[in-house]
Amino acid sequence: MNTAFLLMAQYDGKAIIPIKDVCRDYFAPLTVENLKLKIATGEIRLPLVRMEKSQKTARGVHLQDLAEFLDARRADAIKEARQLQATGSSLRAT
Numbered sequence: 001m002n003t004a005f006l007l008m009a010q011y012d013g014k015a016i017i018p019i020k021d022v023c024r025d026y027f028a029p030l031t032v033e034n035l036k037l038k039i040a041t042g043e044i045r046l047p048l049v050r051m052e053k054s055q056k057t058a059r060g061v062h063l064q065d066l067a068e069f070l071d072a073r074r075a076d077a078i079k080e081a082r083q084l085q086a087t088g089s090s091l092r093a094t
Contacts, residue, residue, distance in 0.1 A: 016049050016060040026070070041045040045069070 023035045038044040048059045
């Protein structure tokens with residue numbers, strides 16, 4: 001399954017998804033301001049696209065960047081689940 005194609009369907013083919021939509025759909029219960037802060041400090045590794053050079057301009061996330069972020073989080077979850085399963089298997093064997 002291709003995450004980028006799923007996101008295209010979810011966001012009606014938009015290349016840049018407004019930060020408020022990304023926040024609502026993937027980072028609840030964070031507020032948009034908290035999400036921006038976590039991105040700015042590197043706590044959440046997701047590039048923000050600024051539509052103009054102004055500080056007050058609309059910001060969004062490129063669809064491909066969001067897809068890669070989601071895929072990376074999925075890979076982390078799979079790795080963690082496998083480690084937990086291996087740990088559980090070794091505990092049952094003893």
